[in-house]
Amino acid sequence: DHMFAFNVYYNHYEARKLNISSFGGKVSDVKISSDAIIPRLDYLSPLRIFGGRLGGYIAQPYLRQRVAAFGLSDERESMGDTTFAPIILWDMGKDLTLAAAVEVTVPTGKYDAERLANTSNNFYTYKPLFSFTWLPTERTELSLKATYSFNMENHDTDYRSGQIFHFDYSASYRVTDNLRLGLNGYYLKQTTDDKQNGETVRVFGFGEEVDDGVRGQVFAICPAVHPTFLKYASAEIRWAKEFDVENRPEG
Numbered sequence: 638d639h640m641f642a643f644n645v646y647y648n649h650y651e652a653r654k655l656n657i658s659s660f661g662g663k664v665s666d667v668k669i670s671s672d673a674i675i676p677r678l679d680y681l682s683p684l685r686i687f688g689g690r691l692g693g694y695i696a697q698p699y700l701r702q703r704v705a706a707f708g709l710s711d712e713r714e715s716m717g718d719t720t721f722a723p724i725i726l727w728d729m730g731k732d733l734t735l736a737a738a739v740e741v742t743v744p745t746g747k748y749d750a751e752r753l754a755n756t757s758n759n760f761y762t763y764k765p766l767f768s769f770t771w772l773p774t775e776r777t778e779l780s781l782k783a784t785y786s787f788n789m790e791n792h793d794t795d796y797r798s799g800q801i802f803h804f805d806y807s808a809s810y811r812v813t814d815n816l817r818l819g820l821n822g823y824y825l826k827q828t829t830d831d832k833q834n835g836e837t838v839r840v841f842g843f844g845e846e847v848d849d850g851v852r853g854q855v856f857a858i859c860p861a862v863h864p865t866f867l868k869y870a871s872a873e874i875r876w877a878k879e880f881d882v883e884n885r886p887e888g
Contacts, residue, residue: 652888
């Protein structure tokens, strides 16, 4: 059978601190606010490959970015970068589902190297990913998605962001037939240096040049509420706080 699913995500992100490890701590004269509406279409075909069902998905965000830092401010609102992926889904029985995909993010949003706020990264990203959902009991669910990002160069700035390992996790319990409560979150760790013009990016801290490659990391955890309604519809509401942040905004 052919299966289609349609999701709409709304994401609000706000940060008032910028953690730069070479500066020895937080830069507080910063305010970053981002709102995103992201419709996503998923498709699963009856065609099987490597024992799993072949499918795909595409997501197109609409973004409003606001940035204020170091006495400057900027705002931009437009379509963001498009993401699509082929995916293979393995149904391992009623209690376990596995999936593998390769996401491709295409720089279709607006970008200007001289602006603080942009709705595009202005480079391609390729992300192999693996995910699983496991139902250890009738009421509990555990899910994990691990990705590894290969970022291409931003040709307007000759800057190439480092490779990133990232995973999302979720654990939930079905309280009633129409309500689940749980914990969600994510972890991100940059594994290679940022480079510009082929050289490792160096930043200045305490008057000295520091060769740290601007490697970022962040961990987040949040409560989640997941109600279901009608027959084929559900919602999920999350509030996440970021910890252990390096070379990124903390929000």
